[in-house]
Amino acid sequence: MSDRPAAQSPWQTVTISRIEKRTPRVTSFFLEPSRPFAYRAGQHVDVRLTAPDGYQARRSYSIASAPEAGETIELAIERLDDGEVSPFFHDIAAVGDEVELRGPLGGHFVWSDSDGGPLLLVGGGSGVVPLMAMIRHRAARKSTVLVALVFSARVWDEVIFRDELIDLHDRRDGFDLVLALTRESARRPADYSRRLDVAMMEQSMLRLPAPPRFAFVCGSNAFVSAAAQALIDAGVPASLIRTERYGV
Amino acid sequence: MITRGFSSGRKPPTDADARIPPGQYLEQGFPVLSAGPTPRVRTEDWSFTLKHGPRPIKTWNWTEFNALPLAKMTRDIHCVTAWTKFDTAWQGVLVDDILADAGIEPPTAFTLALSFDGYTTNVPTQDLTAGKAMVALLYEGKPITPDHGGPARLLVPHLYFWKSAKWLNGLQFTERDEPGFWELRGYHIYGDPWREQRYTSDP
Numbered sequence: 001m002s003d004r005p006a007a008q009s010p011w012q013t014v015t016i017s018r019i020e021k022r023t024p025r026v027t028s029f030f031l032e033p034s035r036p037f038a039y040r041a042g043q044h045v046d047v048r049l050t051a052p053d054g055y056q057a058r059r060s061y062s063i064a065s066a067p068e069a070g071e072t073i074e075l076a077i078e079r080l081d082d083g084e085v086s087p088f089f090h091d092i093a094a095v096g097d098e099v100e101l102r103g104p105l106g107g108h109f110v111w112s113d114s115d116g117g118p119l120l121l122v123g124g125g126s127g128v129v130p131l132m133a134m135i136r137h138r139a140a141r142k143s144t145v146l147v148a149l150v151f152s153a154r155v156w157d158e159v160i161f162r163d164e165l166i167d168l169h170d171r172r173d174g175f176d177l178v179l180a181l182t183r184e185s186a187r188r189p190a191d192y193s194r195r196l197d198v199a200m201m202e203q204s205m206l207r208l209p210a211p212p213r214f215a216f217v218c219g220s221n222a223f224v225s226a227a228a229q230a231l232i233d234a235g236v237p238a239s240l241i242r243t244e245r246y247g248v
Numbered sequence: 249m250i251t252r253g254f255s256s257g258r259k260p261p262t263d264a265d266a267r268i269p270p271g272q273y274l275e276q277g278f279p280v281l282s283a284g285p286t287p288r289v290r291t292e293d294w295s296f297t298l299k300h301g302p303r304p305i306k307t308w309n310w311t312e313f314n315a316l317p318l319a320k321m322t323r324d325i326h327c328v329t330a331w332t333k334f335d336t337a338w339q340g341v342l343v344d345d346i347l348a349d350a351g352i353e354p355p356t357a358f359t360l361a362l363s364f365d366g367y368t369t370n371v372p373t374q375d376l377t378a379g380k381a382m383v384a385l386l387y388e389g390k391p392i393t394p395d396h397g398g399p400a401r402l403l404v405p406h407l408y409f410w411k412s413a414k415w416l417n418g419l420q421f422t423e424r425d426e427p428g429f430w431e432l433r434g435y436h437i438y439g440d441p442w443r444e445q446r447y448t449s450d451p
C-alpha cells in the first residue's frame with residue numbers, strides 16, 4: 001500500500017506470566033512486555049484480541065501495579081458474563097499466552113507523589129484498580145502524602161486487593177482504608193454497610209488533616225456519577241475531582 | 249497476531265462492517281465518558297458566546313439560541329474508547345447558522361470549543377462549517393441529559409466523539425491550532441476515526 005518504511009507499531013506483544021484470582025469475579029493477569037514500558041499510576045492500556053478471520057476486539061484496562069514494580073504489568077479484570085473480552089481472559093487465557101497491548105494511555109487520571117496531597121480516592125468494584133496503582137506507588141515511594149480510600153464493594157469477599165489494602169492501612173503511616181459494603185454488614189469498626197452518600201464523603205474527608213488537593217473517582221458510570229455528586233455536595237470543588245468511567 | 253482461543257462470536261453483519269472504522273466495535277447502548285463530575289447547567293444560566301481570540305463577537309441566551317433555525321443530523325458516532333453507535337439522531341443549530349446570525353464569515357482556520365466546566369477541544373474551522381457540525385440541543389427528540397452534555401453539546405460526528413464537547417458554552421476562533429484538554433493529555437490533535445487517529449503518536 002505504501003512504500004514508506006513502516007513506523008513502529010504502537011502495539012506490542014505481551015506474555016501472560018502469572019494469573020491470580022483476586023475475588024470470585026476478578027482475576028489479575030500479569031503481563032511481560034516485549035518493549036520497555038514506563039507508566040504513571042492511574043494510566044491504562046488497550047488490549048487487542050484477534051480471531052483467525054481477522055476480527056479484532058479491543059478494550060481498555062487500568063494498570064494495577066505501581067510504576068516501581070519493575071517490568072511486569074498487572075491488570076485486574078472483572079468477568080462480565082455476557083461480555084466478549086473479559087470472559088476470554090477468565091475462561092481461556094493461560095500462562096504463556098500472548099496478547100497485544102498498547103500504552104500506557106491517559107494523561108489526566110494520574111497521580112505521582114510529587115503532585116502532593118492529601119488525596120481522596122473513591123472506587124467502586126473494579127474501579128479500584130487505578131487507585132490501587134496510586135496507593136502502591138505511594139507505598140513504594142515511602143511517600144508521606146495522606147491518602148484516604150473509600151472503596152465500595154457488594155460484599156467482603158468481593159473487596160479486590162483486600163488483604164494488601166488492610167496491611168497498608170495497618171501501617172498507620174497516612175493511608176486510610178474505608179470500606180462501604182452494599183450487601184453485607186460492615187466488619188471493621190470504621191466501615192459502612194450502605195451505598196456511598198454525602199455523609200460518608202464528609203466523614204471520610206475528616207480522616208484527612210486538610211481538604212483534599214485531588215479526588216479521584218473510578219468505577220461504572222452510575223457509580224462515578226453518584227460518587228462525584230456526593231463529593232460536590234460534601235464541599236469538594238468540582239475542579240479537584242477527576243473521574244474515570246468504565247462505561248456501562 | 250492471532251490470539252489463541254479467541255473467535256469472532258460478536259462479528260457484526262457484513263453490511264454493517266463498512267460503517268465501523270478500524271479498531272471500533274458496535275455498541276447498542278450509549279456509554280458516558282468525561283474527565284470530571286457532570287455539571288448541572290440550568291437553561292436560565294446558560295449562554296453561548298462566539299469569540300475571536302479573547303474578544304466576544306456575540307452572545308445568545310437560551311431563548312435567543314433556541315430561536316435560531318433547528319436542523320436535524322442522524323449520524324454514526326465513534327468514541328475513542330472503541331465503541332461506535334449507529335444512527336444517533338440529534339437536532340440543533342448548525343454552526344453555519346450561528347455564524348450567519350452573528351453576521352460573520354469564519355475569521356480564522358482554527359476553533360476551540362469551550363465548555364462550562366473548563367473543558368476545551370480544538371477543531372479546524374472547516375470541519376465545523378458546510379453542514380458538518382452543529383450545536384445539538386435535542387437527542388432523539390428530547391433535551392440532552394446532563395450526562396450526555398446537556399443543555400447543549402457540540403456535534404462533530406465525523407471525528408472521534410471527544411471532539412463533540414459536552415456542556416458547550418462557546419466557540420472561539422484561534423489563529424493557531426491550539427490543543428485542547430485531551431489533546432494536551434495524549435490524544436490526537438485531529439482525531440479522524442477512519443485513519444485511527446486516537447493518540448498523539450498516531451500518524
Ligand SMILES: Cc1cc2nc3c(=O)[nH]c(=O)nc-3n(C[C@H](O)[C@H](O)[C@H](O)COP(=O)(O)OP(=O)(O)OC[C@H]3O[C@@H](n4cnc5c(N)ncnc54)[C@H](O)[C@@H]3O)c2cc1C
Nearest residue numbers: 059060061062076077078080082083084085086126129246
Ligand atoms: C479507561 C478504562 C479502564 C478500564 N479498566 C478496567 C479494569 O481495570 N478492570 C475491568 O474489569 N474493566 C475495566 N474497564 C472496562 C473494560 O474496558 C471493558 O469494558 C469490560 O472488561 C467489559 O468488556 P467485555 O468485552 O467483557 O464486555 P462487552 O462485550 O464490552 O460487554 C459489556 C456489557 O455490555 C453488554 N453488551 C455489549 N455488547 C453487546 C451485544 N452486542 N449484545 C449483547 N450485550 C452486549 C454485555 O451485557 C456486557 O455485560 C475499563 C474501561 C475503561 C474505559
